[in-house]
Amino acid sequence: MSEHEYTPKSKAGKWFNDRLPLLTLGAHLTDYPTPKNLNYWWTFGGILTFCLITQIVTGIVLAMHYVAHADLAFASVEHIMRDVNYGWLIRYIHSNGASMFFLAVYIHIFRSLFYGSYKSPREVIWIIGLMIYLLMMAAAFMGYVLPWGQMSFWGATVITNLFSAIPLVGDSITTWLWGAYSVDNPTLNRFFSLHYLIPFLILGLVVLHIWALHVPGNNNPVGIDIKKPSKDTVPFHPYITIKDAFALLVFMIIFAGFVFFTPNVLGHSDNYIPANPLVTPAHIVPEWYLLPFYAILRSVPDKLGGVILMFSAIFILFVLPWLDTSKVRSAVFRPIYRQFFWILVIDVLMLGYVGAMPAEGIYLVLARVGTIYYFLHFIVVMPVVGYLEKTDPIPMSISEPVLTGGAEPSLARKINDKV
Amino acid sequence: MIKSNIKQLVLSFLLLISLKPLQSAEMVDPIKVDWSFKGLTGTFDRASLQRGFQVYKEVCASCHSMQYLSYRNLGETGGPEFSEIEVKAIAASFEIEDGPDDQGEMFTRPGKPSDKFKNPYPNVKAAIAANGGAYPPDMSVLVKARKGGANYIYSVLVGYEDPPPGVTLDDGVYYNKYMIGNKIKMPNNLSDGLVEYSDGTESTVDQMAKDVTTFLAWAAEPELEERHRTGVKVIIYLILLTILVYLSMKKIWSRIDSEI
């Protein structure tokens, strides 16, 4: 990857590095040439790494005090909140950390959509990223079950019942997932085990995600390849590290605001009622970050259809690199796609909003319109706009952000063809 | 361009949210009380917490458990802060079941600060049976377990009314303006002068409702004061570090910017 081979200065360092080239790896990571025009939307990779580490560390700590048993789980969480030294702080960081994690990952995903970071040659980065996202949802869902409150219990019941929509074997699968004839103690126990496992799978995928990133290098806001590394890039350290640090601190201020001043605002008050298999809460909703999918699920009047559509909404993203036919990566130079991008953002926000509302009347209509548009965007808009759109002139290189004069479409098209 | 798009986006989203659902007509929004524990630096009113505990002990505790609290909590900082002697006396005023002893028998003894609050019923089913089929919820985290929190609890306590014409109530069911569905199985237990406050405060219904709600708010979030204090420090610290890192970033990037 790096053009020059790194040799450690000290003898001991060289001895070690010959046997395990950790120092070469370290040098690669510090010197890694990064486009110098990256904007703040690119800082969310670092922020997400911080989120993952925070969740793992606080999670390990919580597991030291938590008891995964239907009769004791709720009480053990209260024990953490009341008696364990700094238990309240650690738990609130963990529970709000999940929301912050998703906030960051959504910005990260939409950044990729806007600047075309999923396009060739970065398809594998994108797919690994989606796998991370799927695992995050699984981890978050199982984590939400652990306090064994009303929302935990009924959320688990509803989500696991999705699998009962599968023809023929559905019921057997649900029973197998539960380990009982309803969500019960065995379910809680296995969810705890998996909730502990998944973050480490995510960690492994993050390593692959970054590895795959370091092969072609970063995309950038202009979306063009690096022409002259000396002019177009900066070493990752200190330029990107300090920028990431600054953005991370701003993010942490918001994070701290939630943890210290409104720690329960993102949760649901019903989850402070111990699980009761006899009573379902009046209004049952998933955590905010799953609401758009929940809206899609409920927009279909058929059980199996809803489940299929909901999973399709995620899996369609896996083939996105091949649905997008445009040769230009960045939406900065795609006037038509750019409009559709923002419509998609509004569409997803709207789906999230109606997902929190009762599935009736105007909300059901909005959910259906939103669902239809969501799929139209990927299946129709992306391929068609990619073909028909007349893109804006693209700069020659990163160090010349604006094409001189801007009135040389022939030159722009030439570059366009090359990309 | 992006900026104007974002503005559009935010505006349209706000518009969407303003299409709030028409709430079902009988639900009344809870009364907004200016609690001392609200806000970024809010703390509990110590005297109110102590009075609130008295109301809980004399009125609520005969039906409602608070199983996640221990008597020692009453003396901890950030709570009612009874003195060590008072906490011991409060604990000792309850007969706690312990055992088994060396003969294998259960026995009762005066409570100790390390004991959990005494449960009025041996189990949930007994509580349901004794209360006409409705379980008096455990009050340890009640304020966190209800939408509207302290405001809602307070409102229900003062929200008893005669049912409006046309509404008939079964025996043992009462009309409450703020309760979901307006029907509640808990009778109105508060009446003026019911409790004789040891600090001489006049025990009006409103006063008792406020005090006991404050007490319940603390019981649900005993870490609140420490959380607020730590939070202010953490935010100030983060802002300071953010400024330092921002200036460092400008310095570092000035090497590049000057080259262009």
Place this chain on the structure above:
Amino acid sequence: MSKEEKKVNRRDFLFTASYTVGAVGVGAVIWPMIDQMNPDKAQQALATTEVDISNIEPGKSITVLWRGKPVFLKRRTPEEIAEARAVNMDDLPDPQKDEERVKEGKDEWLVMLGVCTHLGCVPLKDKGDFNGWFCPCHGSHYDVSGRIRKGPAPTNMEIPKFEFVDSNTIKIG
């Protein structure tokens, strides 16, 4: 000082300040992660135990649980007390008089933490070469005052904080 040097100085100061303030923050975050493993408030509250000693015959002992560890309460006979007090201080690896290990006027009551000071096993009563306790794990012998006489344990068995609430009740802790 040239302009260039001033610039460098300011830069150095900024970086040092950022690193220092950042390091303080990291330290402040690490502490809760460590302290959470210390005994929690519920554990701390269980620090005392009261024991009824009215049924213990002279020469007998009972074991009670205090803070998750066994506490030996032995009512010693006059002979045993005499034996404990006749020991020459030079024979003790951890010299301590028997009088220092009991409450004055309550000489018959030996109250001690039943934990071998070697590696934390529970010694067996009425065993070993000195009529006291013997730890089966690594062969430490304790005398009738709970003092180490032979074996790898470095010190005498620990006397916890305790008091006589009345003549029949001992409060440990």
